[in-house]
Structures are given as C-alpha cells and as structure tokens.
Amino acid sequence: MRQLNWINQDVISTINMEKNDMEQVFDVADTLRPVAEGREKSRALEGKILGNLFYESSTRTRLSFESAMLRLGGGCTGFADPASSRAVTKGFEQKELLDDMIRVVEKYVDIIVIRSLHDGSAELSANYASVPVINAGDGRNEHPTQALLDLYTIRHEKKNIDGLKIVQLGCLNVSRSQRSFAFAVSKYDVDLVFLSPKKYAFGRDALNKIEKNLGHKPTVVTSSKALPTIADADVIRVTFGIQPINARTLQKAKNDLIVLHPLPRGPEVARDVDSTPHAVYFREVFNGLCTRMALLSLILGSVK
Amino acid sequence: MRQLNWINQDVISTINMEKNDMEQVFDVADTLRPVAEGREKSRALEGKILGNLFYESSTRTRLSFESAMLRLGGGCTGFADPASSRAVTKGFEQKELLDDMIRVVEKYVDIIVIRSLHDGSAELSANYASVPVINAGDGRNEHPTQALLDLYTIRHEKKNIDGLKIVQLGCLNVSRSQRSFAFAVSKYDVDLVFLSPKKYAFGRDALNKIEKNLGHKPTVVTSSKALPTIADADVIRVTFGIQPINARTLQKAKNDLIVLHPLPRGPEVARDVDSTPHAVYFREVFNGLCTRMALLSLILGSVK
Amino acid sequence: MRQLNWINQDVISTINMEKNDMEQVFDVADTLRPVAEGREKSRALEGKILGNLFYESSTRTRLSFESAMLRLGGGCTGFADPASSRAVTKGFEQKELLDDMIRVVEKYVDIIVIRSLHDGSAELSANYASVPVINAGDGRNEHPTQALLDLYTIRHEKKNIDGLKIVQLGCLNVSRSQRSFAFAVSKYDVDLVFLSPKKYAFGRDALNKIEKNLGHKPTVVTSSKALPTIADADVIRVTFGIQPINARTLQKAKNDLIVLHPLPRGPEVARDVDSTPHAVYFREVFNGLCTRMALLSLILGSVK
Numbered sequence: 001m002r003q004l005n006w007i008n009q010d011v012i013s014t015i016n017m018e019k020n021d022m023e024q025v026f027d028v029a030d031t032l033r034p035v036a037e038g039r040e041k042s043r044a045l046e047g048k049i050l051g052n053l054f055y056e057s058s059t060r061t062r063l064s065f066e067s068a069m070l071r072l073g074g075g076c077t078g079f080a081d082p083a084s085s086r087a088v089t090k091g092f093e094q095k096e097l098l099d100d101m102i103r104v105v106e107k108y109v110d111i112i113v114i115r116s117l118h119d120g121s122a123e124l125s126a127n128y129a130s131v132p133v134i135n136a137g138d139g140r141n142e143h144p145t146q147a148l149l150d151l152y153t154i155r156h157e158k159k160n161i162d163g164l165k166i167v168q169l170g171c172l173n174v175s176r177s178q179r180s181f182a183f184a185v186s187k188y189d190v191d192l193v194f195l196s197p198k199k200y201a202f203g204r205d206a207l208n209k210i211e212k213n214l215g216h217k218p219t220v221v222t223s224s225k226a227l228p229t230i231a232d233a234d235v236i237r238v239t240f241g242i243q244p245i246n247a248r249t250l251q252k253a254k255n256d257l258i259v260l261h262p263l264p265r266g267p268e269v270a271r272d273v274d275s276t277p278h279a280v281y282f283r284e285v286f287n288g289l290c291t292r293m294a295l296l297s298l299i300l301g302s303v304k
Numbered sequence: 305m306r307q308l309n310w311i312n313q314d315v316i317s318t319i320n321m322e323k324n325d326m327e328q329v330f331d332v333a334d335t336l337r338p339v340a341e342g343r344e345k346s347r348a349l350e351g352k353i354l355g356n357l358f359y360e361s362s363t364r365t366r367l368s369f370e371s372a373m374l375r376l377g378g379g380c381t382g383f384a385d386p387a388s389s390r391a392v393t394k395g396f397e398q399k400e401l402l403d404d405m406i407r408v409v410e411k412y413v414d415i416i417v418i419r420s421l422h423d424g425s426a427e428l429s430a431n432y433a434s435v436p437v438i439n440a441g442d443g444r445n446e447h448p449t450q451a452l453l454d455l456y457t458i459r460h461e462k463k464n465i466d467g468l469k470i471v472q473l474g475c476l477n478v479s480r481s482q483r484s485f486a487f488a489v490s491k492y493d494v495d496l497v498f499l500s501p502k503k504y505a506f507g508r509d510a511l512n513k514i515e516k517n518l519g520h521k522p523t524v525v526t527s528s529k530a531l532p533t534i535a536d537a538d539v540i541r542v543t544f545g546i547q548p549i550n551a552r553t554l555q556k557a558k559n560d561l562i563v564l565h566p567l568p569r570g571p572e573v574a575r576d577v578d579s580t581p582h583a584v585y586f587r588e589v590f591n592g593l594c595t596r597m598a599l600l601s602l603i604l605g606s607v608k
Numbered sequence: 609m610r611q612l613n614w615i616n617q618d619v620i621s622t623i624n625m626e627k628n629d630m631e632q633v634f635d636v637a638d639t640l641r642p643v644a645e646g647r648e649k650s651r652a653l654e655g656k657i658l659g660n661l662f663y664e665s666s667t668r669t670r671l672s673f674e675s676a677m678l679r680l681g682g683g684c685t686g687f688a689d690p691a692s693s694r695a696v697t698k699g700f701e702q703k704e705l706l707d708d709m710i711r712v713v714e715k716y717v718d719i720i721v722i723r724s725l726h727d728g729s730a731e732l733s734a735n736y737a738s739v740p741v742i743n744a745g746d747g748r749n750e751h752p753t754q755a756l757l758d759l760y761t762i763r764h765e766k767k768n769i770d771g772l773k774i775v776q777l778g779c780l781n782v783s784r785s786q787r788s789f790a791f792a793v794s795k796y797d798v799d800l801v802f803l804s805p806k807k808y809a810f811g812r813d814a815l816n817k818i819e820k821n822l823g824h825k826p827t828v829v830t831s832s833k834a835l836p837t838i839a840d841a842d843v844i845r846v847t848f849g850i851q852p853i854n855a856r857t858l859q860k861a862k863n864d865l866i867v868l869h870p871l872p873r874g875p876e877v878a879r880d881v882d883s884t885p886h887a888v889y890f891r892e893v894f895n896g897l898c899t900r901m902a903l904l905s906l907i908l909g910s911v912k
Contacts, residue, residue, distance in 0.1 A: 567712060
C-alpha cells in the first residue's frame, strides 16, 4: 500500500491522505504526548521557524501551532490578524498579491501555516512556496489539521476507528472542518451518517469523493433535529445548524458515545453536556496539539 | 509563620500573600538581576510556555512577562489584543465563554497571564484552569504583579520596607494597581497614608482589609492636592487624579523620597521630575522584569 | 580609513556609514547564508532579546528581523501594530511620549527595532535608549537596513558595486528607502542616475550629501518614463511613481540588468518581469534576512 513520505509535504486537503498516512501521524502523536504536556523537553525542531499567516483571526488553531513548535524547540513568526500586516491593509487578499506574499515569507521560515477567508488560498500558496504549506482553514473549503485531530481523538478514545458509526451534524456544506473530516474519516471502514438541514447537505461533488473513499454510500438525513440519528452512534461531530445537543438528548445515546466539536462552540452544544462522559471536545484541544506536533515533526524531518 | 509554596500557585490578588511570601519573591528577584540584564544566560524555563491572554491591550506588562520568560529560556504564545482572537470578535468576554477559552489555552501552555476589562475575570480563569493563572490586571480590581514590583523597588532602593512612611496618591478606588499595592504594603510595618479626591477614596471593604493587615488605621486624607501629605514621606505612589507632582513640589520633600508610578504616566507626574533623584519609575520597569522572572521561576518550579 | 566598530551601534541612517562598514556587514552576511537557509543551526544570540516597536504595520521588515533573531537563537517581543500597544491607543506618537516608551522597553530587550510614521522618531529613540536602536523606517525619512540589503544584493549578483551604472526610479523625495539607498550607494564609485517626476526629485539638501559622497554630481532626469534611463544601466531600483516597468520595456536593457524593488510592489513593476532574468526582488528578501542577521550579530557582539 502506498505510504506517504511526509517530509516536505503540504497539508492542503485530507482528500489525498490515505489511512496509512494518517495512522502514521497518530502513532507519532502518541509518542509526543509527554512533550506536549511539558513533562519532557525536546529540541527536535531547534533552529526551525514556523510562519503563521492568519488573514482570519484565530485563537485555537494559531496558538496550537505556536505551542506545537515551541514544545519541539522551534520558533514562530508571522501575523495574527490582517491588521498587523502592511500588505493586507493595502488590499491584500487578491490572488495576484498572495503569491508575492508567499514568495517573501518562504525566505524567512521553514514552514508556512495559512488561514484565509478565501477558498483555495492554501493551495495557491503551496503552488508558489518552496517550503511546505499547511492549510489552517481556507474559507469554507477545508481545515485538514482539524480533521486529523478529530480522528486522532476518536482513535485515542475508542482505540479503533474502523467499525464505528460516526454521525456528522450541522450545516455541513459550509463547514470546512466537516468537509475535511468527511474526506478523512471515509478512508476508514465506518458507518457514516450526515445530518443537516436540507439546504446545508454536502453537494454531489463532495458526496462522490466520500462514496469513492468509503466504497459505499453514506447515509444522508436532512433534518434540523439531531435526535433520530444519534441513538446508536459511537461518535457525533457537531457544528452549527442543528437543534442543540444537550444532556437530556444524550440520555438516549449509547453510554460510550463521544461528542466532537471544533470549538468555539455556539448554541449547538449545551453547557450541560460538559459534565457528561460524552464530552471530549476539550480533550480534543490537547490532542490537537499532539497531532500538530506530529505533523510538524514528520514534515520537517525530525521523525524518521 | 506560614510560608507559601509558590509552586503552581495562582497570582490573583495580593490579599492572600504574606510578607514572607513576598520577601521570597524579592530574594529570588535579586539573584536574577544579571540574567534580567542579559549579562548571564539561563535555561531555567526551557521547554516551558507562557500564554498571554490580553483582552485589554498593554505594552509594559505584556512585554515584561514575555521578556521574563525569554530571559529564562522559555517561550510565549497568546494574543496581544482582542482583535487577534477569533473568540473575542464573536463576543467573547462574557462569563460563559471565558471558561471555554481557559479550558482550551491551558492545553497549550504551562502558565496563563490574563488581562481583562472585567473585575474578577482572573479569578474565574483560575477556577477553570489546570495550570497557574497570573492576573495582569482585571478591570478596576487588582494588578498584583505591579504591586510586587513596587514593593521590590522600595526594598531595592531603601533596603527595608518596614518603618517607612508611604503615601498613595490619586483616584485610589478605581485604580487596580493602588488597591493591590495597599493590600500588599499593609502587610509591612509602615505608616500608610491615602490621599485622594473624596469621591475616589478607598471604600470601607478595602479599608477593613488594609486595617486588618496593618493592625492599625491608615491615615486617610481627601484632597486633590499632593502637598500636605508628602512633606515627611519616604515613598509616594502616584496615579491619576491629583494635582501634578513636579520638581517644585518635591523641593519640600525629604531628600531621599522616592516617587513610584506604574506608567504610562499622565499629567500627574511632570516631566521635570525625571531629572530629580526622586524619580525611580523608570528603574521600576527593570525591577518589574526581575520580579516577574522570580514569580515565573517560583511558580514553575525552577527555584527550590 | 575609519572602520566602524559595530558593537552597540545604532542604525538610524546610512549617511554615517562608510563603504568599509557596509562591506563588513556584507562579508558577515555571506558567512551566515547557511544559517539563514536553516541548513545550519546557530546559538550565537541565545539569551538575547529583540524588541519590535512597529507603530506602522509591516510584514516584510518585521518578519525579517524576527526570523533573523530566531535563526541566531535569540528571542523577540514587541508589538506588530499600534492597536496592540496600550500607549498608542492613548495617543502615543507624540514626542513627549516616545521617550517614555523607549525608557521602558530598553529594560526588557537588548536591541530595539522601531518603525514609525514620523520622520526622526528613530533618532529620537536612539537618544533615549541605553540599548542600540535600528530604524526600520521612520516616516518619509530613512530605511537604512533596506538600503543595506539592496547593496548586498547588488554585490551578491554582480560581485562588485564599484563601476556600475545604477538608476533610481520613482517618487524619490518621498521614499525613505530611495533616500537611504542614495546615501549608501553614493559611498561607492558608481555612475548614479535619479529619474523621477519633477515634483518628486531629491531636494537640494539630499543632493548635497550625495554629491559629497560621490565626489561628483549624479545625473538627474525628471520624467515619469523609465525608458530613456535604463538603456545602459546595470541596476535599476524602482519604487512607485513612474510608468510601469514591464518585460517589453526591459528588452531594451542590458542582458544582465538587475531590477531591485523593496516590495510590496505596486503597478510600477509589471508581473511579467518576474519571469525575466532581470527580476531579483524576491531574492532580495532572502538577502535581507542575511543582512539583518549580520547586523544583529555585529551590533550584539557575536561576531568579532
């Protein structure tokens, strides 16, 4: 089976990742947990620099990448929001200027992490960059590292991803993290269910890719109520657009159902879920750190 | 006498610090002066990460903490102003969301430093965080590390804090640094004077705590003129709200009076004071770096 | 010949740099190329801290300095735009407050890099700072490190600066980088041509300095068309204000003409120039990193 060599790879989409590739990231992530916790020191990426280009502001994702780099002994530069970048204030995010920006920043850093309001901007950046580019969210398109950390969380909590019933709930076709997750999880042998309001179901193009990955059709339910789909689910991945999940809703779920959410949460996950055993979304944050440390280590060549 | 074990302690208020605890910080600060000056290298906090959550922008305090961490070999992440944080732009600073933020950021860092517009937000953060939290100013409530650096400056300049006549001038009840300073300095055997416009005097609740600490009543003067109170003072701590202190005013003061100010200054300290021997407020900035290095070292366990 | 000792030197203007001084920077820059590329590690500036005070936002210059410091093992603090600084939001950039800011930040760092909207603010900062100050652009006055990286690029591409015909095109008298470049390049034995619209020619004061440096008069052409001046040029340095340079224009140029631009570019350099051998402006970015690493190394004393 094909095995991706992660060295110098861009991470733009999950569509081109095979199960093996992802499992490799998760294996490395497992080994890095003591470093992520600050209990062990690492200089694996000493002298390396990560450049954060956040055209859309972020807390979770940016801090997660910065912490990942710092835990491994590396350094960070970049901008946290458009206002800090001169180019942006001069009307940056047009295609013709992003390439100039990339051809500048690539000279300063070993890897670029970009978040942008525009679909496709990460891929465009990768086309111009001589260093690897990680997509930290491009418009409504993809957010591949979020998908990886979701899957890593499932593996960490459930030991195995294969064989599970996994439900994605919310306005799916406008959620970059739901799209990346669907492309990634469909590489596994899972029972996959999509629940969304009709208007927000995945389009034909995305479904075709997912079906091809799965080898069969996912179940598509259009409704704004979570209830009918979660009764026998092992995992639900929730984003905005459905009737809120709350502790009462979850009483009808399997005891070991886990609830994933990329955060920050809106009303779709009630706060009384936090104290149930189903809530893993805050543990996901730590898993995200481990996942990004693993990616950086693999891409920058500090893991063989 | 009770001796605080600083390891993993939150720093929310000065009210729960004993003289011994503070003196321990100052002793450590003394030993770190060559590292703070950049003359000696330290890797005491290598691999450790500080997370700056500045919901209110700052120069002095944020840079001071970052420099403290860097001088000790550690790293920093976080945000410098609300605009850089996605959560904030979605209406963050409500109680229900601060806890989510804390439960995210605690996964990335070893210690959190938070500045906020809202009284009590640092304490709330500490209640949720599994890592230590330092209050870098919460609304009009407290700014404990500023108080510690003020006291460290007095000790450094005067050798002893006990026995001094110390005057706090300005709009005291709306100043977080004046409140924290009063709670801290009243643990010493000092002659304490509060001068403020009547409307801005410390309230009964604060005065009760201060009296309990002192073991006697502080002198309370309500006036907007500094003059009557500084004649025999050893230390004056000035913030906004009184008639400006200037070189002429200080001619009537003791030769070795020192003037403290948290900066940035407004009109309350005239620029002609800078060239008098009374001005120590710029030296305070360096002392602040040493004080914060000491706190970080103690809390993160690199000092026994 | 006078040889500048770079240790602890401010970098405010190119006017006081001799050819020898600049060549020393370029020699050091040459040796640091493998470190700048991330192929070799360095801890030359471990424990040192650079403070970025960017009152005007920037991408290139700020990230370049941060990367330079990180590649050499040092750390960075500061602010990336005025909004992140408390002082600024309270009406900072008045002369009377900049000195206060400098007397604070100098306590936290080993070197200050300042960009400001106001002419002369870097020099003012240097007057107050006990640590070295680097001017990263002060209003329309100077941008000396940009000039140094331009010259280093010429030396790197052409081996020698002496003997070349060098043309500066654009609105020269309002361009800080053109002014700094003119002061610097005129220390070499070059044939120097200034082309600008009449209204934007260098003033008498600048011309006097340049003539004194050169030992003869530069050629001054007032026009908004680049064409007449580039036919036999070896180097053209382009900024806004002239008819765009494009691939067709350059067909009439010497084969080995190089085009310099400080970036970000406006319409003055058409995108079809990028694929010609004349375009060196993206390579300049990497040279800028090397130049700034050299400056930091020399000033902070890690190169003997």
